[in-house]
Amino acid sequence: MVKALMVVLLVVIMAPLLGGLLTGIDRVLTARMQGRVGPPVLQPFYDVLKLLGKEALAANRRQVAWALGYLVLIIASLALFCLGGDLLIIVFTMAFAAGSFVLGGFSVRSPYSHIGSQRELLQMLAYEPVLILLALGVYLQTGSFMVKDLFHQSQPLLASMPLVFIALLIVLTIKIRKSPFDLATSHHGHQELVKGITTEYSGPYLALIEVTHWYELVLLLGLAAMFWTHPLGAGILLALAAFFIEMVIDNICARLTWNWMIKFTWTGGIILCLINLGVIWVLRAGGV
Amino acid sequence: MAKMISTVMSNLTHCPKTRLYPLEERQLPPGTRGQIEFDMTKCIFCSLCAKRCPADAITVDRKGKTLVFNPFRCIICESCLEGCPKDAISLFSHWRAPVTALYEQKYQPEPGQAGD
Amino acid sequence: MGRITAPFGPQHPVLPEPLHLNITYEDEKVVGLSPAIGYVHRGLEKTAEKKEYPENVFLVERVCGICSFMHAMTYCMGIEELMGIEIPPRAQYLRVFYSEISRLHSHLLWLGLFADAFGFENLFMQYWAAREKILDLMELTGGQRVILSSCAIGGIRRDLNAEQIDTAQGVLMQTEEELKRINPVMLNAYTVKQRTVGKGMLSREDALLYGAVGPMLRASGVAQDLRQTGYAAYRELGFAPVVETDGDSYARALVRVRETCQSIELARKALERLPEGEAAVKVKGNPDGETMQRVEQPRGELLYYIKGNGSKNLERLRIRTPTFANIPSLLKMLPGCEMADVPVIVLSIDPCISCTER
């Protein structure tokens, strides 16, 4: 029990530091890919510190509550993940967190915020099936939904589920808001939605959202690392490679529309997962 | 798409094309129209520059022998340079630090020269 | 989803110019819009009546920051016609050179902004990096990066020396190579085509009805480019307009991409054939009478109406900028499109609201 509490405490403190650093590296590398000098690596931390120093102004109290809910639920799912918890519960907690974020966007009257929230919902519609299929795949392979049981595997998950990993890359692109799927907040681009779902957040509350994104980034990369648990170093390298691939994709694509995203994830992502799961199932049936 | 990947990779492995303004200074080509400067040893207060200035950035007091230049009105068009009969106006192009308040530059004849 | 009314501008991240469109969306589809401009009306036409006519060259340059040289040139051409001034051939060729590098820099700027409008930040940076070289060239030859101030009544104020011509040729060649690397991404990349092909359709008939000009008109299949009339030295250099027939945003991008290549070619040709001699003639007297001058700007046709009365001041100066003529077609194209396409379509007319409002 004490050990579990220690892990949770460690996660709460370390994850944002790691997430912020990764975001900073992302910004520097993206700048270099575009031929720019780019900001210092610690820029995300400077940004958040500056936001924290600003006046706390919220459109209404519900908005703050939903933002807090988003943060707490993401931390909860990350903690569950680090404790080796049930993958299904983790996926659903993440969905709840995203739902809270969406409701925060709907709780204000800005049209940009509303459209951003609608798009965030569409994004959830696009990636949730893939995540659930991922959990299902883990179950088929290991006979358990628990993350900690993955560590008893002799063979990395990547070997048996390469197609699911590719589908996870698509989910990562959506979740860390990269082109071609940067639809709900227009993270880099801002072109059509100004700042989409986060338009009406400012000061410390925006900092809160930013920090939540860092937690989320760590969690998502954790999901990627899960594909190679033995040794864990390889998994971390795999996650970093996935992160780098995301940056490259971001830099070679234009942003696309939401209808295209739904079409692509539902055909591409889900079919990839289903084929992979089918193969596993057939192999296991044949083996048994 | 493949073209873009090669661009991305070559950018990643080469020096960035931007520079850290204003920490790194840029070499300006000769003849850059930066700002103008008056040489009061040559000025005869004929006020031709003030007359030719399209932005009314120069005011010359012919009797009081003073010339007031407003750098914030100046559009660096070189009209005054072309109009000056004594070549008393020259260009220079140093980097000028930003300021928080507007100011005017007053020019008076150098002592002992009294605008010959 | 119900109806949502969201403003596009006057301050919008994709278009740093004060165009204000109040757009009503239904399921992210544009169903209604009302335009408003007038945030930066400076009354330059009126100011021009108070300044003396040689000073107005610098005034009209500031109608638009991007096509400043062409504004000055059109004005000078008008005054020269009124005063019966014949400018030396060297000045004619230099005017072509400056016009074409201005067009090049304007088109590269637009291609970058257009890439930004559909969320392709990297392509945006690549185009702007290429444009930076042209701006440096402008600084080398004209003395400043954007507002060149090199055109004057009677010719060109700064003549080029042999060394500058060599550098200019080199820069233009480099830019051509650079564009060979970037242009295919704009034209062939799958994600880009997804966002531009078939967006913002304007048929040939509508283009005429709504008075579209420049690349808009040429992308809709009308082969009209005022450089065909042969002002400055275009007649000697030979010129054929770039035409596309699809009339969508992709066709407009394609027209501009091809025009950048054409501009490089024309600018280099102008430098190669640059005649010897003076670059300007002395001007005496005052303009009298009225004239209309038209010039092809990067954004389209520019019209100047100048009326003088024999004194140093003009009686009337009227400037019809290309964006002014393209706004009605924009209002035609927007209804019925997706929300995500609004920035793309707005950008596809290459809006310059500051010129529009003078």
Place this chain on the structure above:
Amino acid sequence: MKVDTIKTSPEAIVASAQKYFDDGCRLVAATCVEEGEELRVIYSFDRELSLENLEISTPREKAIPSLTGVYACAFLIENEMKELFGLEIDGLSLDLGGRMYLVDGAEPAPMADHNKPKAKEDEKIG
């Protein structure tokens, strides 16, 4: 020197413009020039890269018909003339109500006070 124009009357302008439209000409611009008490409007059409002008003169108070029925793009040009010169136009398809360039409380028709004595103008600026 004068710009070549074909003089016509305000009543006939719509019919003449229709003729240009039927020939596939493009409306380039309309230029309003103040001449004494009269306002002169020059409509410029582009026929295969050559400019053809129609000209009408009208007293300031008298409204002229709008071309928006023929050329849809004319609404912007006519709104501009209306606002800056105080020219009355009948049958505008989209009337921006004098709020295209000007703001509430602005002096109406700012371009039109062109012929007032100079001294008075300087006074106003000062």
